[in-house]
């Protein structure tokens with residue numbers, strides 16, 4: 001076994017088995033043992049030095065008291081499953097992966113917007129999108145959407161306080177003025193900017209009745225009972241939910257009542273997951289004051305089986321339909337929606353929970369839009385900005401294709 005020369009002994013590392021390439025990325029640090037999330041228990045972690053989790057493991061005193069864990073890494077951008085105060089009090093180092101899956105979530109949102117626009121026979125051009133939470137994900141979405149002819153409003157009171165930026169609007173403005181509201185906030189239950197049930201009955205009533213609501217942040221940012229009641233009354237006009245209160249047992253009635261429903265996979269691109277693994281490996285190296293390991297970015301290179309060359313849609317299609325057809329080749333959100341609806345039907349809550357988790361465990365390999373490419377000549381001139389800046393697809397010249 002190759003061990004980093006700066007280490008005196010191999011570390012014992014316990015990792016969630018759904019952290020891809022953990023063995024490869026952490027091999028120089030010691031012995032990696034992978035477990036399904038439900039087997040990451042006090043007994044499993046008692047003698048380990050490093051614990052690597054995903055969002056489904058609650059990291060707190062119940063899990064870690066009596067253990068020798070000195071470093072916890074969460075391969076996620078959200079940290080609401082981690083008791084940070086407890087880790088700090090115990091002197092346990094912590095790292096997570098903010099931004100690692102940002103492009104994946106942005107791509108999910110773009111796919112959802114185009115899918116819903118096609119289903120409702122509308123164009124996205126000229127619509128106003130209100131982004132609530134403008135960190136890694138919301139900020140990136142805000143930079144890409146204008147290329148699709150969309151107007152963007154951003155709201156982020158904590159970020160406004162930290163940075164003094166003045167280009168934000170209030171949540172009330174977004175609720176009242178946006179055609180589409182997309183949530184990208186962390187879940188926080190206390191403090192002046194707590195986001196628990198940020199979108200409650202009052203907020204829903206304030207939105208335009210035809211507006212769309214997208215939630216890819218955390219389920220409890222939206223009061224799901226209030227949302228269900230609102231949908232019974234006919235608003236909001238479109239709802240996309242990737243996250244649910246009470247995961248992994250979302251309310252089946254709510255699933256049936258929304259337009260696009262998926263099992264918390266918005267950020268689950270292969271690229272996003274691997275990037276998170278690599279960020280944690282770098283953070284552990286830094287914590288141990290070891291020089292960074294060799295560049296592992298080859299792990300993100302396209303691999304055989306990735307279908308990255310895009311087929312140009314018919315140039316006579318209207319803009320939104322053209323873009324939707326292009327995006328479906330990279331990520332078919334309707335297929336995720338269909339799979340989820342099928343498994344949410346029937347059975348006991350326990351059986352549905354198991355199916356929810358199984359869908360996430362066996363999620364198909366999805367590659368970043370930015371690895372995809374097509375010949376420039378096939379993209380209508382009016383759509384080149386939407387394709388390159390909005391979707392992030394590479395446009396290549398004919399000579400390059402021939403090589």
Ligand SMILES: O=C(O)[C@H](O)[C@H](O)COP(=O)(O)O
Nearest residue numbers: 054055056076077078267268
């Ligand atoms: O916080 C995050 O990074 C995302 O919600 C992520 O997609 C959660 O996925 P999980 O860790 O549950 O696999």
